[in-house]
Amino acid sequence: MIPVSKLLVIGGSAGSLDILMQLLPELEADWPLAMIIVLHRKSDSDMLLARLLAGKTCLPLKEADEKDLLLPGHIYIAPSDYHLLIEPDGSLTLDASEKVNYSRPSIDVTFMSAAEVFGDRLYCILLSGANIDGTEGLKEVKELGGFIAVQDPEEAEVAFMPKHAMTVVPVDKVLGIREMISFVKELS
């Protein structure tokens, strides 16, 4: 049995950190989903990211370790240089295999893996970036019944990534930062 019923995965690349810094403080202590954040970054900025983001939220937030169990109200950051996969029992696997879209962690990899396990109980949001990572994953999430959204390219620091996704997959929602905050807050 997976100890959490729904999962939110947020994927971002260049220009995404700022949005997360705005979003995370808005979530209250009883926010009921589990959240995974997959962010492209240089490999050495490691633990810093988790520490930085942990300071922005009252929810427990950590860099994902292998075998961590997804729990309600917990936030997990994909560590640099590993892909993050989700097991059928809701535990996490780290995988140091080849880069995907020149990225490790790759957003596609986590989106797809999450879709296999969570199906229509999955929400995915793709943020700002200059990469095509995320698009294939969103496609699969959609196919398996999940909900997909992108950051409004107009508001994104780097519009390419969400824009690219929109041209390939019909997304369920295009979210400005204000809407994104209320959307995530109200997930239940």
Next chain:
Amino acid sequence: MDSLRHLKDEEIVILLNDLLEQYGYDFTDYSFASVKRRLQRVYTTDRFPSFAEFRYRVKSDPVYLTYLMEQITVNVTEMFRDPAFFEALRKHVLPVLATYPFIRIWHAGCSTGEEVYSMAILLHEMDLLHKSVIYATDINESVLEKARKGIFPLAHMQQYSQNYQQSGGQQEFSRYYAANYEYAKFSELLSEKIIFAAHNLVTDRSFNEFQLIVCRNVLIYFNKDLQDKVLHLFSDSLEQLGFMALGAKETLRFTSIASLFKPIVQKEKIWRKIST
């Protein structure tokens, strides 16, 4: 190739059973998500029209099996991967081993051997290689074949040389290999003391006693039970006061052998066996 079929969980289970029953390779205690992703990749790339044909190919074609094995396991590796780890070996482990008359090291899950050649370079630089034997093992014959040759893409040398320096290397890295247009062939001085052999951590037993066991980025692909089983195998294969080194994201903490070990360089995942 968009909507090629996805393998179902049940189909993965069937394939894993075939591999076990027919060939004796047991992947059933591996991370399911990882194995599934790898199998899905093969299934899509090789464009099988149906699961049944995929299954038939695996069951009937031993050459394809070898290839599949290589695809299921993750073989990504590099020389002096995580330079700080190799620096810790230089500073905290090898000086201790230097006091022994004879050094036995086991690299389990050595893949194509980059890590093992890195170790040989360290031993050579500390003038220990002549009294060392390194056993380097992997489940895959095909990666071992590459490892034995000691030939790696020249394009990687810049990165490896950088890693080497970050690990505290003082020499010109290029002295360790002969370069041609595309490849770097590492000196036989290094490989002389390395024995590459097939060994399956799931099914095979201990084959010697060691003073240092290095098994990095292998356990992350195993489930908890299998991790525990393999860690026992390592513990049983270590001399008293022997060293155990794991990958950056792996740990002895919370395992059933944790109490037998004490951390030496916690951050670099190096432990020492303090009781039996």
